[in-house]
Amino acid sequence: MKKMCLKWGRLACFLLIIIVISGPLLWFGGLLASEPIGNFVMLQGYHQGQCTILSKDLRYYSSFNQDTGNDETQYGLDFTFQVMDGSHNTAHARGYGIGQHTFDQRVNAQNILALYNVGKSYTCWYDTANMSHAVLSRDITTWILLLPGGIMFIIGLGLLIGFVFLVRWLWWETAFLVKR
Structure with a gap:
């Protein structure tokens, strides 16, 4: 019986470690x-619609990197657009994608901005419950x-x-x- 208790004590410790890990x-x-x-x-859950670009801009986000001791700048996209669904209902929306799209290189953000022209319509996706929640890109940057x-x-x-x-x-x- 003593051997059985000794085995169970070690086993209980092992099982506790497994749960903790x-x-x-x-x-x-x-x-x-x-x-x-x-x-x-x-x-x-988003539906496809048409979005007319009202304005586009490049945003700058500066922060101090404690590891390198340098200031770093990231570049973000800022689009304002009008969303139109299949029933011709409209709403204004702002942004680009579902996540915060920021780039370390300015040229990468400018390349995306160059794809869209103010006054032109593009395919977009919107939330049917709230059309102001719309995206121009369905890319998910956190895959x-x-x-x-x-x-x-x-x-x-x-x-x-x-x-x-x-x-x-x-x-x-x-x-x-x-x-x-």
């Missing part, structure tokens, strides 16, 4: 993967977060499922030994 993996993995998945699901987030989530889930099966198996083995 799997919890943060599931949480952080889910947190990282939730943004691109949430954006994708949200955009699936890269799916890789580490998904890996962390799958490992955490695997550990948790393995933990459940191990406890179930141990319970079954112990119950079987007691019956003998």
Whole structure:
């Protein structure tokens, strides 16, 4: 009986470690993967419409990088456009995509601005519940977060499922030994 208690003590410690490791993996993995998945699901509910560009501008975002000790500038897109649905209802919207599209290089932002001309109509997507929530681009810039987030989530889930099966198996083995 003493050997059995010793084994269960070590096993309980091992199982506790598995739970402690799997919890943060599931949480952080889910947190990282939730943004691109949430954006994708949200955009699936948007309907296609026509947007007329009213104005376009390049925005500057400056910040101090503590790692390099330098000021850094990022460039963002700022479009104002009129959204028109299939029933010819209109609303004004502002932005470009579902996420904050910023670029480290000014030329990259200017290339996108050059694709759109003021006064011209382009395909866009809008939320039917609120047409002022519209996007000119359905690109999701945070897809890269799916890789580490998904890996962390799958490992955490695997550990948790393995933990459940191990406890179930141990319970079954112990119950079987007691019956003998």
